[in-house]
Amino acid sequence: MSELLTPTDRPPEHSDDDPVRVRRITTARQPTSAAALLPTVALIGNPNSGKSSLFNQLTGLRQKTGNFPGVTVDKKVGFCSLTDGLQAKVLDLPGTYSLYPKSLDERIVLDILANAQSPDYPNVAVVVADASNLKRNLLLFTELRDLNIPVVLALNMLDVAQQAGLMVHTEQLRRELSIPVVAINARNGEGLLRLKQAIQQVLSSGNQADSPYFDSHAYAPGLIDEIKEAFSLPNDYLALHYAHQYAKLSFLNVLQRKIIQDLCEKHRFENPVLQARETIARYEIIGRVVAQSVTLSDHDERESFSHRLDGILLHRVGGYAVFFGILFLIFQAVFAWASYPMDWIDAGIASLNAFIKDHLPESPLVDLLTDGLIAGMGGVVIFIPQIAVLFAFISVLEESGYMSRVVFMMDKLMRKFGLNGKSVVPLISGAACAVPAIMATRNIGSSKDRLITIFVTPLMSCSARSP
Ligand code: GDP
Ligand code: MG
Numbered sequence: 001m002s003e004l005l006t007p008t009d010r011p012p013e014h015s016d017d018d019p020v021r022v023r024r025i026t027t028a029r030q031p032t033s034a035a036a037l038l039p040t041v042a043l044i045g046n047p048n049s050g051k052s053s054l055f056n057q058l059t060g061l062r063q064k065t066g067n068f069p070g071v072t073v074d075k076k077v078g079f080c081s082l083t084d085g086l087q088a089k090v091l092d093l094p095g096t097y098s099l100y101p102k103s104l105d106e107r108i109v110l111d112i113l114a115n116a117q118s119p120d121y122p123n124v125a126v127v128v129a130d131a132s133n134l135k136r137n138l139l140l141f142t143e144l145r146d147l148n149i150p151v152v153l154a155l156n157m158l159d160v161a162q163q164a165g166l167m168v169h170t171e172q173l174r175r176e177l178s179i180p181v182v183a184i185n186a187r188n189g190e191g192l193l194r195l196k197q198a199i200q201q202v203l204s205s206g207n208q209a210d211s212p213y214f215d216s217h218a219y220a221p222g223l224i225d226e227i228k229e230a231f232s233l234p235n236d237y238l239a240l241h242y243a244h245q246y247a248k249l250s251f252l253n254v255l256q257r258k259i260i261q262d263l264c265e266k267h268r269f270e271n272p273v274l275q276a277r278e279t280i281a282r283y284e285i286i287g288r289v290v291a292q293s294v295t296l297s298d299h300d301e302r303e304s305f306s307h308r309l310d311g312i313l314l315h316r317v318g319g320y321a322v323f324f325g326i327l328f329l330i331f332q333a334v335f336a337w338a339s340y341p342m343d344w345i346d347a348g349i350a351s352l353n354a355f356i357k358d359h360l361p362e363s364p365l366v367d368l369l370t371d372g373l374i375a376g377m378g379g380v381v382i383f384i385p386q387i388a389v390l391f392a393f394i395s396v397l398e399e400s401g402y403m404s405r406v407v408f409m410m411d412k413l414m415r416k417f418g419l420n421g422k423s424v425v426p427l428i429s430g431a432a433c434a435v436p437a438i439m440a441t442r443n444i445g446s447s448k449d450r451l452i453t454i455f456v457t458p459l460m461s462c463s464a465r466s467p
Contacts, residue, residue, distance in 0.1 A: 038079070038089045039203050042122035044109065044144065046137050047095025047445065049130040050156040050186035052076070055092040057189045058196075082200045083193070091120055097136070099143045099241060100275060104447065107248055113147060114241050115251045124202050126195070128154045128186070131168045132161035134294055138286045139279070142213040145179075146237035150206050152198045153181045154191075163306070165297050172293040179207055214281050216240035219274055223267035230259060243269055313405050323406060327428050330393045334386050334432040341385035349378035387436040390429055394440055397425075403443070419456070420449035427453070430460035437462075 041058075043051040059078025076092035093112070094105035101107040112120045125144050129137035144151055153173070161168055174181040180198035184191035217224050217236045220243070227239040246252055246260040263269075312318050353370040360366045397403045403422070411421035419427075422444045430437035437457050444450040 038087050039123040040089045040091060040120060041080070041199055042091040042093055042112070042120070042125050043128055044093050044113075044122075044125050044140065045095065045128035046097055046130060046133075046140065049095070049128045049137060051092055051095065051128045053186035054126075054128055054154065054156070054184065055090060057186060057192055058090050080196075082196045082203075084200065086200065086203075088199070088203075091122065096140060098139055098279075099147075100244070101248065110241070110245065110248065111250050113144070113149065114238060114245075114249055118251070122149060124199050125149045125151050126154050126199065127151055128156050130157045130160070131155045131183075132157050132164050132166060134161075134168065135283070135286055135290050138289065139282055141177075142282050142286065143237075145177075145209050146212045146214055146216070146235075147241075148209060148235050148237075150202045151179055152195065152202055153177065153179060154186075154195055155181055155183045156186050158183055159185065161294075162297070167295045167297045169293045169295070173289070176289045176292055178210070212237060213285055214278050216278075219277065220267060220269060223263055223269055226263050226267075227260060230263070231256070240274075244271055244275065310405070313402070314409065319405070319409055323409060326397070326402075327424070330390065330425070331428060331432055333389045333393065334429050334436065338385040338389045342382050345378065345382050345385070349374060349381075383433065383435045386433050387439060390436040390440055394425065394443065398443065418449075418452055420444050420446065420453065423449065423453040423456075426457050427460055430457040430462060432462065434458050434460065434462045 043055055043058075045051050055076060055078060058080040060080075078090045078092070079087055080090050081087055093109050096106040096109045098106075099110050099113065101110050112118045113122075113125075115121060127137075127141045127144060129141065131137075141151065141153060155168060155170060155173070158168060168183075170181050170183045180202060182191055182195045182198050184195055214237070216239070220240070223243055224236050224239045227233065227242050228236070231239075231242065233239050233242070242249070242252075242260055243264055246257045252260075313322055353374055356366065356370050356374075394403075397406070406424065407421035409421070410424050414421050414423050423441070425443075426437045426440045429440060434457055437460070438454050441450050441453045441457070444453055
């Protein structure tokens with residue numbers, strides 16, 4: 001039966017010299033372009049842990065970084081030279097909390113990591129973890145580890161952790177997890193060299209886990225063994241994911257899915273029960289690790305500037321006053337201030353048309369050019385000032401961190417309408433103009449919330465529709 005299936009040619013669990021790279025080069029299905037031969041380094045981590053910032057630092061490519069979960073929906077690829085001049089392909093994967101996907105973004109990650117034949121399958125995974133929220137961030141790390149993917153832990157946001165009064169001991173963490181742990185600052189590029197060295201080291205010598213964080217085999221021995229055999233999988237945890245999520249793994253064909261389904265039925269495999277157990281087991285271990293390596297510092301920065309500012313910005317009355325003040329400002333800018341450049345564009349187009357009409361003979365072709373093409377493009381271009389103004393405001397709110405406060409304040413109210421805290425800005429600016437307002441919804445992380453906001457925004461009566 002196993003000839004029928006495409007066996008994943010993952011390296012055996014205990015081979016010595018960089019098996020994954022050898023596999024990449026020898027796999028027949030790989031495209032033979034130079035890029036395909038480079039080792040792949042995937043940046044993986046929770047949303048907002050700093051993956052895209054690190055990606056920019058490593059690759060030097062420009063790319064948008066924002067404050068919201070899920071900005072990075074597309075796959076982003078770049079290249080980076082490691083310490084000894086070795087080139088590596090760097091992937092910025094969508095933010096994900098665990099290998100049990102809840103969104104399309106997370107599914108992309110599962111699809112790559114569960115498939116050793118994927119051209120994006122990493123030789124090294126750099127888990128970018130937000131040090132200020134280490135527990136939640138380490139869940140994904142333990143899962144990757146159980147898949148036996150070579151990992152480096154990049155500890156980011158240490159400045160944020162410090163502000164929150166947390167001391168994260170990198171050295172202790174390295175001992176607890178027995179993998180390279182590198183403290184970085186993805187924003188300013190601190191620790192980048194050490195990270196590259198760690199990547200290089202793991203690339204050349206790998207890092208196999210001694211024992212899994214979660215022993216999947218103990219929970220469903222028969223099933224795991226049969227799936228491993230049928231698909232020639234080298235790894236128990238991978239087999240467990242096949243059992244759990246065969247329907248979500250796009251690289252499995254109908255026949256393969258049917259085989260897994262039958263095996264699950266045969267062994268009476270109970271998905272939700274096992275998944276809950278797994279999560280609990282993982283958090284137990286993570287809890288111990290974090291207790292060992294994170295301590296509370298007694299510092300007086302707590303009453304720092306940002307804390308005092310939050311006292312105002314999140315105040316029950318004052319917070320809303322500030323928020324509506326800012327909204328008013330945005331509204332005013334989009335509605336009134338942007339009208340000046342819009343008038344200029346309008347006048348410019350009109351005079352261009354007049355100029356052409358004056359200087360060319362009257363003909364249908366000239367009409368097409370002036371009343372058709374130029375007027376038509378003008379109708380689009382005229383929105384640019386509004387869009388630019390709104391986006392400038394939104395970027396400032398995002399980068400300053402104010403947007404997260406807005407979400408915190410508005411989420412409870414907006415949830416009642418099935419909307420998101422972030423829907424407020426598009427909705428309000430929709431009253432000025434729906435075009436930039438709908439574009440502004442891109443900052444909403446959840447695609448469902450984003451769609452609802454997009455559908456609702458045109459119901460705000462915009463300036464053009466009022467008449
Ligand atoms: P991603 O969702 O994982 O791609 O995260 P991003 O790279 O988009 O980063 C989210 C936000 O965190 C951005 O505003 C970054 O500027 C910021 N950020 C990234 N690294 C650090 C860091 O080490 N310290 C601080 N304070 N902010 C950071
Ligand atoms: Mg990103």
